[in-house]
Amino acid sequence: MTEQHFTISELAGEFGITTRAIRFYEEKGLINPRRAGQQRHYSASDRVRLKLILRGKRLGFTLDESRDLIEMYDPGHGNVEQLNLLLKKIDAREATLQRQLRDIAGMQRDLQEVRQRCQQALETQRKQSSKL
Amino acid sequence: MTEQHFTISELAGEFGITTRAIRFYEEKGLINPRRAGQQRHYSASDRVRLKLILRGKRLGFTLDESRDLIEMYDPGHGNVEQLNLLLKKIDAREATLQRQLRDIAGMQRDLQEVRQRCQQALETQRKQSSKL
DNA sequence: TTTTACGTTGACGTTAACGTCAACGTAAGT
DNA sequence: ACTTACGTTGACGTTAACGTCAACGTAAAA
Numbered sequence: 001m002t003e004q005h006f007t008i009s010e011l012a013g014e015f016g017i018t019t020r021a022i023r024f025y026e027e028k029g030l031i032n033p034r035r036a037g038q039q040r041h042y043s044a045s046d047r048v049r050l051k052l053i054l055r056g057k058r059l060g061f062t063l064d065e066s067r068d069l070i071e072m073y074d075p076g077h078g079n080v081e082q083l084n085l086l087l088k089k090i091d092a093r094e095a096t097l098q099r100q101l102r103d104i105a106g107m108q109r110d111l112q113e114v115r116q117r118c119q120q121a122l123e124t125q126r127k128q129s130s131k132l
Numbered sequence: 133m134t135e136q137h138f139t140i141s142e143l144a145g146e147f148g149i150t151t152r153a154i155r156f157y158e159e160k161g162l163i164n165p166r167r168a169g170q171q172r173h174y175s176a177s178d179r180v181r182l183k184l185i186l187r188g189k190r191l192g193f194t195l196d197e198s199r200d201l202i203e204m205y206d207p208g209h210g211n212v213e214q215l216n217l218l219l220k221k222i223d224a225r226e227a228t229l230q231r232q233l234r235d236i237a238g239m240q241r242d243l244q245e246v247r248q249r250c251q252q253a254l255e256t257q258r259k260q261s262s263k264l
Numbered sequence: 265t266t267t268t269a270c271g272t273t274g275a276c277g278t279t280a281a282c283g284t285c286a287a288c289g290t291a292a293g294t
Numbered sequence: 295a296c297t298t299a300c301g302t303t304g305a306c307g308t309t310a311a312c313g314t315c316a317a318c319g320t321a322a323a324a
Contacts, residue, residue: 007301008300008301009300009301018282018283019300020282020284021281021283023302023303024281024282028281037289037290038289038290038302038303039290039300039302040301040302055235055238055239058192058231058232059192059232059235059236060190060192060193061192062280062281064280072243072246073242073246080254080257083250083257086246086250087247087250087251090243090246090247090250093239093243094240097236097239097240097243099190100190100191100232100236101233101236103187103190103191104229104232104233107187107191107201107225107229108229110205111204111225111226114205114218114222115222118215118218118219119219121210121215122212122215122216125210125215139270139271140270140271141270150313151271152312152313152314153311153312155272156311156312160310160311169319169320170271170272170273170319170320171271171272172271172272194310194311195310195311196310
């Protein structure tokens with residue numbers, strides 16, 4: 001198997017972002033592609049990292065937060081204190097996710113309510129206009 | 133019943149934000165408190181608006197997006213086209229909420245996996261140290 | 265009356281997350 | 295050799311969402 005890789009514009013195209021953005025993520029320490037001379041070569045795992053970044057963005061996370069999250073995924077440098085700290089971080093993340101779930105549920109209820117009022121208003125208009 | 137209201141610092145205190153932020157939301161057209169002379173007086177519904185803004189923020193919405201959303205909640209100026217457009221907007225929101233739900237689920241799976249690896253690593257260390 | 269607490273309106277500063285050039289290298293096609 | 299396509303590194307510009315003064319008004323408390 002020949003170590004498959006991607007160019008920067010391939011990834012940019014696939015994810016609908018600019019190459020500038022991708023380089024920016026690298027500046028911020030979120031990705032570290034290999035170099036073939038000057039050019040960047042992105043591995044499959046680099047691509048996954050990009051996915052994670054974008055998922056984070058969709059949930060309103062900052063790049064710093066996403067980097068933290070991504071760093072959790074790799075090996076973990078053994079130390080017991082580090083591991084316990086990592087577990088704490090995980091719990092913290094879980095907590096914010098839970099709150100987001102509640103917020104989404106609330107927003108869905110609100111939208112549903114507006115939707116119904118909206119449909120009723122349309123119903124009313126339909127009846128009114130059929131009276132003419 | 134005496135129209136109960138809040139001062140700017142009361143709301144700031146309650147929601148853990150600054151008065152500056154609240155005035156900024158007003159500048160951006162998200163709230164419109166009454167005035168008693170110079171001073172702002174926030175009604176219960178102004179307070180609700182603030183809550184909605186903050187919920188939006190927790191989900192990564194911009195202030196402009198939150199204003200759009202909040203504007204959906206009030207009367208709705210009758211027009212049929214407007215109402216249909218509103219329904220479209222609602223559907224669009226719902227779609228992004230659904231994607232967020234998927235993203236959260238994915239992130240929870242990831243976190244769970246890291247948590248387990250982390251706990252296994254701790255287990256291993258425990259056994260190792262008990263060998264001494 | 266003077267401090268203290270709270271409010272007001274500018275105006276400028278700041279951070280995040282890029283966009284937008286400029287100026288250049290490289291490799292392939294014609 | 296020349297263009298075309300793609301890549302690179304700065305450097306500066308921009309927008310959102312406030313923070314941080316400054317300079318001032320007002321009303322109650324000491």
